[in-house]
Structures are given as structure tokens and as C-alpha cells.
Amino acid sequence: MTTVAANSSGGQPMIDKTIAAKDALSQVHDGQTLMVGGFGAPGTPFTLIDLLVKQGAKRLTLIKNDANEPGMGVSRLLEAGQVQTLIASHIGMNPTAVAMMNRRELDVLLYPQGILAEKIRAGGAGLLGFLTDIGVDTILRDSREVLHLDGREAILERALRADVTLIHAAIADRAGNLIFAKSARNFCPLMATAASRVIVEAEKVVATGTLDPDRIHLPGAFVDAILVLDELTPDYGILPQHAL
Numbered sequence: 001m002t003t004v005a006a007n008s009s010g011g012q013p014m015i016d017k018t019i020a021a022k023d024a025l026s027q028v029h030d031g032q033t034l035m036v037g038g039f040g041a042p043g044t045p046f047t048l049i050d051l052l053v054k055q056g057a058k059r060l061t062l063i064k065n066d067a068n069e070p071g072m073g074v075s076r077l078l079e080a081g082q083v084q085t086l087i088a089s090h091i092g093m094n095p096t097a098v099a100m101m102n103r104r105e106l107d108v109l110l111y112p113q114g115i116l117a118e119k120i121r122a123g124g125a126g127l128l129g130f131l132t133d134i135g136v137d138t139i140l141r142d143s144r145e146v147l148h149l150d151g152r153e154a155i156l157e158r159a160l161r162a163d164v165t166l167i168h169a170a171i172a173d174r175a176g177n178l179i180f181a182k183s184a185r186n187f188c189p190l191m192a193t194a195a196s197r198v199i200v201e202a203e204k205v206v207a208t209g210t211l212d213p214d215r216i217h218l219p220g221a222f223v224d225a226i227l228v229l230d231e232l233t234p235d236y237g238i239l240p241q242h243a244l
Contacts, residue, residue, distance in 0.1 A: 014208055015175045019199075019225040024048060025055045027197055028164050033061040035120070035160075035191040036074055037167035040066060040093075043184030044073050045168040045201045046235040048227065052166075053080055061085040063120070063160060065113065065187050067094040072235045078106060087160070089113040115157060117190060122159035124193025129158040165195035169218075172202035173209070176223030177216045185217055192222040201227045 038044030053076050062083045068075045075094050077083050085107040091097045100106040115134060122130050131147060131154035145156040167188040170181040180188055192198045205228045
């Protein structure tokens with residue numbers, strides 16, 4: 001829950017979106033659709049995912065660029081049986097996910113990476129979908145709605161939205177303005193626009209107003225809650241960005 005802290009200088013109250021770990025996933029429920037940021041490890045909210053495994057929400061539809069690797073990240077959700085459907089760009093780095101798909105223990109929908117990103121962007125922009133000729137001459141057309149426009153065929157790709165998005169940021173201020181590191185920017189900002197609730201884990205949280213506005217990658221208007229990380233587990237595979 002967002003709180004409003006008193007400003008000791010006598011000015012306007014300051015918004016504080018930081019939240020305790022025990023409350024971070026209180027609004028994640030069975031059957032919801034979740035977007036999870038990340039491009040491999042960068043941007044993947046490993047701590048929030050671990051909390052979700054402990055929380056135990058089931059029958060989830062999970063939207064992520066990839067399935068991470070066995071035993072880490074969203075693979076832990078798959079292995080715990082909490083995910084019903086996975087929507088992704090590729091899962092080849094995770095043989096566990098591939099095996100679950102082949103055994104029909106997991107429904108998997110795969111899209112080209114650019115198409116997946118655009119489906120999410122369209123959802124964040126309030127669009128119902130978009131038209132593309134990518135895949136129109138392949139077997140993909142058999143599972144898609146094909147339209148004719150100005151003498152050309154196009155596949156209708158429907159927009160994606162989620163109930164909750166989980167993302168990792170390098171730096172946040174207490175109002176939720178975010179800075180991402182490197183390839184974490186590939187999906188995290190898009191996914192933050194396309195969900196009803198956005199929960200962020202941040203390596204470092206600073207006072208509102210101290211970030212250079214020109215460095216902010218995602219405005220705080222898209223963020224609902226921030227979990228401040230005490231440490232980075234080995235899964236992250238990187239030094240804290242603020243320490244570099």
C-alpha cells in the first residue's frame with residue numbers, strides 16, 4: 001500500500017511506495033495472469049519470484065520473455081506446479097520447461113520476440129491488438145485470425161495485459177521512478193505499462209527528487225509497490241548496479 005510521509009521541510013507530503021516483503025505479494029491470487037520482467041537474468045525479479053513460490057498462488061498464466069534456467073527464476077514456479085500457461089519468446093535454455101511442455105503438464109504459447117514485445121506494448125497503450133504480416137506464409141496462420149487489408153493478408157495479434165507485473169530495477173526512488181541496468185530495459189518498462197498492479201524489487205532506493213529526470217527509464221506513475229532488496233542472491237549473477 002502506498003503511504004504518504006510528512007515532509008520535514010514543510011512542503012508537500014512525499015509519496016512512499018516501499019513495502020515489506022511479507023506484504024509484497026498480498027494481492028497475487030490463484031488464476032491470475034502475471035508478467036515477469038527479465039531478459040535472461042538481467043531484470044528478472046528473483047527475490048519476488050522466490051516469495052511467490054512460498055506464497056503458493058496456483059493456476060497462473062505467466063508471461064515472460066524466457067523461462068530462465070532449471071532451478072532458478074520462473075523455472076521454480078514451473079517446477080512447483082504453480083503455472084498453468086506460459087507465454088514466452090523462447091524456452092530453449094530450460095530443458096525442464098521443454099519436458100513439461102512435451103508431457104503436456106504445461107501449456108506453452110511461443111511468439112517471436114518482437115511480436116511478444118509488441119503485444120505487451122499494445123496492451124500498455126490500450127490497444128486491442130495489431131496487424132502484422134510476420135508468419136502469414138507459415139503454419140502460424142492456422143492458429144491465428146487472418147485479415148485482408150488493401151490487398152494484403154495480415155495476422156491479427158491480440159494485445160497482452162496482466163493482473164500483476166513483477167520487475168527488477170537497479171535504482172528506484174520512493175515514488176517509484178525507476179532506472180534499469182542494460183538489457184533489463186528490454187521488457188521491464190513495457191510490462192510495467194500493461195498490468196493493473198506493478199510490484200518492483202530494487203537494488204537501491206533513494207529519496208524522491210534525487211534522481212536525474214533524464215536518467216529515469218520508467219515514471220513512478222506506473223509503479224504500485226517497491227520491495228527494497230537487502231542483498232542479491234547468486235541467481236542475479238551480477239554486482240549491485242549502484243556499486244559499479
